[in-house]
Amino acid sequence: MVPGYKRKTPEEILQEIEQLKYGKLKVYIGSAPGVGKTYRMLQEAHELVAEGVDVVIGIIETHNRKETADLVSSLEIIPKQQIQYKGHILEELDTEAIIKRAPDVVLVDELAHTNVPTSAREKRYMDVEKILQAGINVLSAVNIQHLESLHDIVEKITGVKVRERIPDSFLHTADEVILIDVTPEILRKRLKEGKIYHQSKIEQSLANFFTKGNLSSLRELSLREVADDVDERSEKAKLRDGQTGPIGTHEKIMVCVQHGGNAERLIRRGWRIASRLKTSLTILHVSNEASMNRSQEERKKIQDWKKLATQFNASFIVEQMNKRKISQVITDVAVSEKITQIILGQSARTRWEEIKKGSIVNNIMREATGIDIHIVSDQTKRG
Known part of the structure; x- marks a missing residue:
């Protein structure tokens, strides 16, 4: 052979x-x-x-x-x-x-x-x-x-x-x-x-x-x-000819999206990274509410993100917080999905909120080992 x-x-x-x-x-x-x-x-x-x-x-x-x-x-x-x-x-x-x-x-x-x-x-x-x-x-x-x-x-x-x-x-x-x-x-x-x-x-x-x-x-x-x-x-x-080789089998990309104008840009950035690495893409949205309690606006956003995920052949996950910190939810999903790279938008928290509640990125870095984190700046924010 x-x-x-x-x-x-x-x-x-x-x-x-x-x-x-x-x-x-x-x-x-x-x-x-x-x-x-x-x-x-x-x-x-x-x-x-x-x-x-x-x-x-x-x-x-x-x-x-x-x-x-x-x-x-x-x-x-x-x-x-x-x-x-x-x-x-x-x-x-x-x-x-x-x-x-x-x-x-x-x-x-x-x-x-x-x-x-x-x-x-x-x-x-x-x-x-x-x-x-x-x-x-x-x-x-x-x-x-x-x-x-x-x-x-x-x-x-x-x-x-x-x-x-x-x-x-x-x-x-x-x-x-x-x-x-x-x-x-x-x-x-x-x-x-x-x-x-x-x-x-x-x-x-x-x-x-x-x-x-x-x-x-x-x-x-x-x-x-x-x-x-x-x-x-x-x-x-x-x-097609039966030849095999390493094509991104060790990498798995996850994009985390929340409300704000940055979400779709993050998904597109995640897809381009996943595409170049020839690997899969997962999109995660962490929700404060159970599905029946979500606002009309949140439901509409989730549907838009799902539609984009379908275009990019990505899996879409909506995870409820259930009294966990958002960093813990992201880490739990990343570990269960065997994620190697997480893409996050620039934190919307003020410096005072980060002092009181802790930086989401720092918390993820402490809780998850062996996972790279990409921070994408929010182009809509200036000053």
């Missing part, structure tokens, strides 16, 4: 067979609007048509760019679904019509788009999942700022809170991720020439989102993300 080879289990073989029934997903990713993702996707569509492949357009956003619109005109387009909402007729991707048409390949632009509230699915990437399950191949496109785990980093770079986001896990299911990369200088030149936004938006965009510094930072994020994606695919390929 080849050294390092591991025989596949019957369950793994069945999973691979099921996966073969799925369509293939190819995603073009870029650092910002205007890099040419949609244009390249349409070019590939024409190349496939020339080879005799049945290709249709599910939805394409040309943003009134002539070169893009010219490539759309000669391809078959599946009519959009007409949805009535609050007295208006809005158009969305018609997932069911695409599945009924059953092409070899469908183009679906703007992967992070949020559908009209009355739609069958909340997000466009969920429509894409449904199409892939039907065995149809999908070409799609997205910008780096729409990745869930990068939300806080992008906000820090650009000052913009990106509302439409996709789970990193969905991007990682893609069979191929292609980076469309251009320099900040070229991107700003395209903007000035009116190739990205309408003339009325150019000056404002150049001074805000499209600054040289922002574009350089977003470009670096894109390059890193795709490099990490390549590494992860390499690891998965080795595992």
Whole structure:
């Protein structure tokens, strides 16, 4: 037997067979609007048509760019679904019509788009999942700022809170991720020439989102993300081939979240650490109250955190204090879950409270041995 080879289990073989029934997903990713993702996707569509492949357009956003619109005109387009909402007729991707048409390949632009509230699915990437399950191949496109785990980093770079986001896990299911990369200088030149936004938006965009510094930072994020994606695919390929090796088996990450604006940022930071270490993530919320006594606000927060945990394939634990100190609760859970690294937000306690009640971090360090602690500062606090 080849050294390092591991025989596949019957369950793994069945999973691979099921996966073969799925369509293939190819995603073009870029650092910002205007890099040419949609244009390249349409070019590939024409190349496939020339080879005799049945290709249709599910939805394409040309943003009134002539070169893009010219490539759309000669391809078959599946009519959009007409949805009535609050007295208006809005158009969305018609997932069911695409599945009924059953092409070899469908183009679906703007992967992070949020559908009209009355739609069958909340997000466009969920429509894409449904199409892939039907065995149809999908070409799609997205910008780096729409990745869930990068939300806080992008906000820090650009000052913009990106509302439409996709789970990193969905991007990682893609069979191929292609980076469309251009320099900040070229991107700003395209903007000035009116190739990205309408003339009325150019000056404002150049001074805000499209600054040289922002574009350089977003470009670096894109390059890193795709490099990490390549590494992860390499690891998965080795595992598929039966090769085994150390991939974070000794590390387990736990994020502790309480009320405040820092919680979701902590979860995203925890996921990125866990992802790089190729290990699991646990999210812990310590509650003063039993579930039936929790306020509406706390219940809503817990539901939001659970939703984020699901996106990151993390386990979510709500632990009641039961007259214990919060540091003791965190330590008890960390020991029972065999946690090796704890991520905490900067303490909201004042210096006087810490003198009276003790520092949460110091207490954990005394009570838990062999566990590393990361403190993430609260960006909302100044002074």
